[in-house]
Amino acid sequence: xxxxxxxxxxxxxxxxxxxxxxxxLVRGVPPRASLxxxxxxxxxxxxxxxxxxxxxxxxPGGNPFLALLIVLPMTLAFAYSFGLLxxxxxxxxxxxxxxxxxxxxxxxxxxxxxxxTAGLLSNAFFALxxxxxxxxxxxxxxxxxxxxxxxxxxxxxxxxxxxxxIGLGLALFAVSAAIQLRGWRPLIRIQxxxxxxxxAALLVCGVVALFQSQSSFAANxxxxxxxxxNDPNAYQTTISTAxxxxxxxxxxxxxxxxxxxxxxxxxxAIFCYWASFVGGELRQASSTKTARNMALGGAIPLxxxxxxxLIFFHSYGSDFLRAAQGGGLPAGISAPGTPFFYLSSIxxxxxxxxxxxxxxxxxxWPLIAYISSLQQTRAIFAxxxxxxxxxxxxxxxxxxxxWLALVISMVLSAxxxxxxxxxxxxxxxxxxxxxxxxxxxxxxxxLAGILVPKLRPExxxxxxxxxxxxxxxxxxxxxxxxxxxxxxxxxxxLHYDSLGTNSNMTKLLVWTVGPAVLGAVFFLGVRMVxxxxxxxxxxxxxxx
Amino acid sequence: MGLFGPRKGVxxxxxxxxxxxxxxxxxxxxxxxxxxxxxxxxxxxVIMGGDLTGKAIVPIEQAPDxxxxxxxxxxxxxxxxxxxLDELMAAIRFNGMYPWLASTAELELTRDxxxxxxxxxxxxxxxxxxxxxxxxxxxxxxxxxxVFVGLGNDDPxxxxxxxxxxxxxxxxxxxxxxxxxxxxxxxxxxxPTPWDSPRELPEDELYDRIHALAEQVENPAxxxxxxxxxxxxxxxxxxxxxxxxxxxxxxxxxxxPIPVGSTAVRQIIEEYQPLLSxxxxxxxxxxxxxxxxxxxxxxxxxxxxxHIYGAVIQLTETEVLRERxxxx
Numbered sequence: 103x104x105x106x107x108x109x110x111x112x113x114x115x116x117x118x119x120x121x122x123x124x125x126x127l128v129r130g131v132p133p134r135a136s137l138x139x140x141x142x143x144x145x146x147x148x149x150x151x152x153x154x155x156x157x158x159x160x161x162p163g164g165n166p167f168l169a170l171l172i173v174l175p176m177t178l179a180f181a182y183s184f185g186l187l188x189x190x191x192x193x194x195x196x197x198x199x200x201x202x203x204x205x206x207x208x209x210x211x212x213x214x215x216x217x218x219t220a221g222l223l224s225n226a227f228f229a230l231x232x233x234x235x236x237x238x239x240x241x242x243x244x245x246x247x248x249x250x251x252x253x254x255x256x257x258x259x260x261x262x263x264x265x266x267x268i269g270l271g272l273a274l275f276a277v278s279a280a281i282q283l284r285g286w287r288p289l290i291r292i293q294x295x296x297x298x299x300x301x302a303a304l305l306v307c308g309v310v311a312l313f314q315s316q317s318s319f320a321a322n323x324x325x326x327x328x329x330x331x332n333d334p335n336a337y338q339t340t341i342s343t344a345x346x347x348x349x350x351x352x353x354x355x356x357x358x359x360x361x362x363x364x365x366x367x368x369x370x371a372i373f374c375y376w377a378s379f380v381g382g383e384l385r386q387a388s389s390t391k392t393a394r395n396m397a398l399g400g401a402i403p404l405x406x407x408x409x410x411x412l413i414f415f416h417s418y419g420s421d422f423l424r425a426a427q428g429g430g431l432p433a434g435i436s437a438p439g440t441p442f443f444y445l446s447s448i449x450x451x452x453x454x455x456x457x458x459x460x461x462x463x464x465x466x467w468p469l470i471a472y473i474s475s476l477q478q479t480r481a482i483f484a485x486x487x488x489x490x491x492x493x494x495x496x497x498x499x500x501x502x503x504x505w506l507a508l509v510i511s512m513v514l515s516a517x518x519x520x521x522x523x524x525x526x527x528x529x530x531x532x533x534x535x536x537x538x539x540x541x542x543x544x545x546x547x548x549l550a551g552i553l554v555p556k557l558r559p560e561x562x563x564x565x566x567x568x569x570x571x572x573x574x575x576x577x578x579x580x581x582x583x584x585x586x587x588x589x590x591x592x593x594x595x596l597h598y599d600s601l602g603t604n605s606n607m608t609k610l611l612v613w614t615v616g617p618a619v620l621g622a623v624f625f626l627g628v629r630m631v632x633x634x635x636x637x638x639x640x641x642x643x644x645x646x
Numbered sequence: 647m648g649l650f651g652p653r654k655g656v657x658x659x660x661x662x663x664x665x666x667x668x669x670x671x672x673x674x675x676x677x678x679x680x681x682x683x684x685x686x687x688x689x690x691x692v693i694m695g696g697d698l699t700g701k702a703i704v705p706i707e708q709a710p711d712x713x714x715x716x717x718x719x720x721x722x723x724x725x726x727x728x729x730x731l732d733e734l735m736a737a738i739r740f741n742g743m744y745p746w747l748a749s750t751a752e753l754e755l756t757r758d759x760x761x762x763x764x765x766x767x768x769x770x771x772x773x774x775x776x777x778x779x780x781x782x783x784x785x786x787x788x789x790x791x792x793v794f795v796g797l798g799n800d801d802p803x804x805x806x807x808x809x810x811x812x813x814x815x816x817x818x819x820x821x822x823x824x825x826x827x828x829x830x831x832x833x834x835x836x837x838p839t840p841w842d843s844p845r846e847l848p849e850d851e852l853y854d855r856i857h858a859l860a861e862q863v864e865n866p867a868x869x870x871x872x873x874x875x876x877x878x879x880x881x882x883x884x885x886x887x888x889x890x891x892x893x894x895x896x897x898x899x900x901x902x903p904i905p906v907g908s909t910a911v912r913q914i915i916e917e918y919q920p921l922l923s924x925x926x927x928x929x930x931x932x933x934x935x936x937x938x939x940x941x942x943x944x945x946x947x948x949x950x951x952x953h954i955y956g957a958v959i960q961l962t963e964t965e966v967l968r969e970r971x972x973x974x
Contacts, residue, residue: 112763117717120703122767124800125841130893191951203951286896383894389720487930560675561952564740566721643686643974645678646785
């Protein structure tokens with residue numbers, strides 16, 4: 103017979119907690135890394151591209167600074183909805199885990215089907231965009247600035263060739279999987295390096311622009327353009343061409359046009375809750391750091407974007423930027439997709455500088471692809487552990503690879519991606535719906551935030567999320583904000599044709615309400631297969 | 647009122663309904679729900695599979711004037727009133743930890759002395775567990791629901807005497823008890839874990855320990871084996887693999903699930919083929935599977951969400967009629 107229970111070892115944690123030897127887990131993601139995870143989906147590079155490529159033209163007269171100010175509370179609403187709920191339920195799985203635990207499992211499945219649909223569309227977009235907004239413009243821009251026509255031609259070929267686009271997109275999937283092959287520690291190192299690269303690219307462009315006067319930029323631009331256009335003042339020609347084409351380069355302030363700009367910014371800037379998907383892997387996930395890092399992950403990029411718009415307007419001229427994105431650039435020198443890197447490189451007039459900033463910028467693609475895929479892998483695992491998916495999807499092969507989960511995720515992403523390449527027009531119509539379907543899931547998390555003090559009072563009271571403003575729970579205030587934001591962005595996308603919903607209600611419903619219905623049907627199907635009474639399964643036991 | 651409607655009346659006359667849960671790890675809320683589950687699901691008996699105790703103490707520094715201060719889940723909590731203190735202590739208990747009120751001097755002394763900390767753990771665990779047993783002894787007799795309490799690998803030796811000393815509660819650890827017409831054996835020990843928890847045994851010793859008890863069972867075909875560790879590679883024992891530093895191992899961008907159950911437990915189940923085997927230990931591996939004729943169940947756990955994960959099992963003397971995994 104074996105001896106009596108072993109003696110215990112105790113220790114004291116840095117926060118003063120006394121612990122004993124018992125089963126547990128050291129979580130892998132430190133708070134600083136979680137802040138970066140939250141900043142990646144709304145990285146300023148994306149929002150800056152949205153400003154310079156889209157918002158100024160779509161919404162003439164809209165004030166980008168006011169729009170950013172309006173987006174800030176929207177971003178914070180999602181940050182605090184997700185963050186405070188994750189503090190209460192520190193499990194991996196994001197919206198699925200939060201909504202299923204607070205409202206009802208069926209609502210959790212509705213949410214995860216919506217979020218995953220958006221995730222797969224986003225994966226496909228990033229796989230497409232690495233070529234069309236990354237490699238192709240890089241080659242074209244460096245070729246133009248350095249005087250390498252072969253490189254310009256190559257950039258143009260790559261950007262329009264389906265085999266190239268498919269090959270490079272699939273390579274991006276492979277790279278994003280490869281950088282996740284090992285644990286969090288090496289992954290965080292790679293993540294931080296890539297994040298540092300793309301942020302440095304933006305900062306370098308900003309600092310260079312800060313110290314460059316508008317006349318100096320215009321002179322360098324004219325010198326560069328003259329090689330292709332023989333126009334000694336291409337800067338002014340760009341503006342006048344756009345004006346002739348109907349672009350208002352000096353629009354008067356318009357609040358009504360600021361509203362669609364808010365919707366555009368919201369599309370890129372409100373996803374600062376990404377650490378929620380790895381909630382079970384965050385260190386100190388139950389502490390207030392979780393929500394705080396989501397709030398900072400949303401607010402810091404917005405601040406950077408505001409600063410950089412100011413700098414770029416000052417150095418390049420807001421009229422020139424509006425004209426350039428309104429089609430005014432001479433045909434021979436337009437290189438769409440990377441406006442500020444391109445313009446900064448022209449402003450410096452040095453090919454090595456161009457290569458430097460573009461290579462740094464290329465770090466963005468594997469970074470965003472890996473972040474985007476976190477949602478699907480964690481959702482699959484969370485559902486499998488809840489018994490909704492067969493546990494075999496989390497099983498590994500003899501070499502330790504969770505091949506089925508990986509195959510499911512890769513195949514679904516690849517199908518959407520290849521469709522995107524084959525039918526880019528159709529895909530971009532659908533891509534607009536990605537934001538809207540994702541907002542259904544985000545709105546449900548907002549609803550969970552509103553309801554949690556009422557539906558799960560013990561959980562709420564026992565957490566660090568028990569903060570109030572004027573006696574109202576902060577998580578509920580944030581939830582109301584999240585719901586209102588969801589309604590607003592939906593309204594804006596349906597109201598403004600320029601935002602691209604295409605007024606095709608059938609397609610809109612298929613891609614937004616469709617996944618929600620599928621989620622509900624999936625839940626009912628799982629319960630039917632298991633032969634259980636869904637109501638009894640989740641009915642709360644009255645405690646003694 | 648039973649969970650399964652019309653079938654219950656017929657079956658309950660021929661058999662019984664059990665509620666089983668495990669791994670509540672110091673959560674006061676889960677213990678109260680465990681006791682409430684009998685009435686809620688119309689069970690004849692409730693069985694706890696072990697790991698009742700919490701893993702941490704939150705020291706609360708109290709000044710002579712009654713004001714207090716602590717760091718709880720990374721947040722400084724301070725207050726002066728009795729109500730604030732009660733709220734804080736309830737929050738700590740909800741999360742499966744033990745609040746400990748102490749003066750500055752006591753706190754500093756204990757912080758620096760491992761022996762004092764060990765004694766403190768024993769004291770708070772015993773006090774809390776005794777409160778739980780008193781609650782069960784007070785409430786459950788009036789409902790006519792039997793309560794069986796086993797222990798798990800995380801429960802220190804000081805727990806045995808508390809559970810053994812309860813009145814209405816039947817202590818089941820390391821013995822054979824009767825649950826209706828069924829003999830039930832219970833073993834708290836688990837196969838070795840990376841944490842060196844209080845009740846772990848190498849597989850061969852674990853086998854010997856269970857075997858010694860199983861050999862005394864008169865009729866294994868109708869018996870219940872309440873073994874804390876789940877059987878190896880049955881889908882009831884899937885946990886994410888860890889590195890040596892107890893961080894999660896990632897492969898292919900995801901946590902890496904592997905079977906971590908006990909080969910001894912699986913061997914015992916295969917050899918004796920009891921009617922039912924009940925398990926916990928691996929919180930994330932909830933499920934029910936057949937191993938030969940044995941219905942094996944791991945209810946899993948999410949104790950610090952305030953939900954109790956359990957199973958309602960309807961059985962006759964020779965057959966498991968239905969089993970349902972529930973969240974309450």
